[in-house]
Amino acid sequence: MNDRYPLARVRVTHPQAPEVGGTLELFSDTDPARPVAPGKEITFTLSVAPTGGAYRTYGYLLDDFLGSTATMVRHQGMSHLTNGRYAAYAGGAEPRTLTCLIRVNDDAQEGAVLLPRVVVGLMPEQGDKLISSTAVSDVGFRVRRHWLPGQHIALRPGGRAVLPAGHTPEPGLRFMGVGLARHGMLTCMSDGTVTYQADHAHLGYDRFELAFEDERGHRVWSEVTVYIGDFGVSPGALPTYG
Secondary structure (H helix, E strand, C coil), X not given: CCCCXXXXXXXXXXXXXXXXXXXXXXXXXXXXXXXXXXXXXXXXXXXXXXXXXXXXXXXXXXXXXXXXXXXXXXXXXXXXXXXXXXXXXXXXXXXXXXXXXXXECCCCCCCCEECCCEEEEEECCCCCCCEECCCECCCCEEECCCCCXXXXXEECCCCEEEECCCCCCCCCCEEEEECCCCCXXXXXXXXXXXXXXXXCCCCXXXXXXXXXXXXXXXXXXXXXXXXXXXXXXXXXXXXXXX
């Protein structure tokens, strides 16, 4: 696959010579709009593009975004500096592109965020002091062991909905229980049947969560949205009460 998803872009220019500058772009082969599971490997592509002919243009990926959530597996062509940066550079006017590989740790915390930060810098002439941008972060990844789509229920005021026993949104998950609703009553039977009874006086939206557990004991939640009102009226046209 040749998919490249943009994660961050940063630019720097020489304060006395604005025609001299550099741009760093960071891409991934994994869509950041989707959650990543423990064990997932993500390839980052770091592209350094000089303009104006500085001696060197440096690109940095800061390592603090990894924390205890992920591990750098490979960073061929990039140096890991003592100040916590993975560094690469392009010389003269020639752009340079490198890749590195990270892996989400098996014990990564559910809901943890991987938000990479990048910096670009110029060395106008050999031996000059580096002119750097600020650290920039834009798009990252959220760790989820299972991605469970939400569910939607539409009821008339005072209506009732039943989720049958054994309902699991994904194979390998076991139903554990149910959260609280603000405008209705939830009943959970011993066989796993869940009943939602809407308040007669409520119109608008309500919601509650279902809890599941995988074979390793990790808890996963799925949200159920309830709309209570006249089926002939668009839910989006009515206010949410409370």
